[in-house]
C-alpha cells in the first residue's frame with residue numbers, strides 16, 4: 001500500500017506500473033499521518049494483510065512548502081494540517097527548506113505512523129511490515145528511496 005500526497009502529478013498506478021486493483025492507496029495533502037490515513041493503513045494491515053507500506057512524498061509539495069513558510073491565509077483545517085507537518089519538521093530539527101523537507105518528511109510520517117498506531121508498531125517490530133519512505137522527483141522522474149524502516 002502507498003500513502004502519498006493528493007498532488008495529481010504523483011499518479012501512483014502509473015509510477016509503479018500497476019493496474020487497477022493492485023495497490024491500496026491512501027492520499028492526502030502532504031502524505032500526512034492523520035486519523036483518516038491511520039485508519040486506512042490499519043485496514044490495509046488487518047483486512048488485506050499487506051506487508052509493505054510506501055510513504056511517498058514528492059518534490060514541489062505544496063503542503064510541505066506551506067509548512068516551511070509563514071502562513072496566515074489558510075483555512076482552519078488546512079492550517080491544522082500544515083501546522084502538524086511543521087511541528088514534525090521542527091521537532092526533528094529538519095531545516096524549514098522545502099527542498100530538504102520534502103525528502104525528510106516521508107520518514108517523519110512513517111515514524112509518526114509507528115508512534116500513533118499500536119498495530120503499525122507491532123507489525124513492523126514483528127517483521128510483518130516494512131515501511132519504505134521515498135520521494136518522487138519530477139526532474140528525473142525517479143523515486144528516491146530513503147531507507148527501509150524495520151524494527152525499531
Ligand SMILES: [Zn+2]
Nearest residue numbers: 005007061062
Ligand atoms: Zn504534495
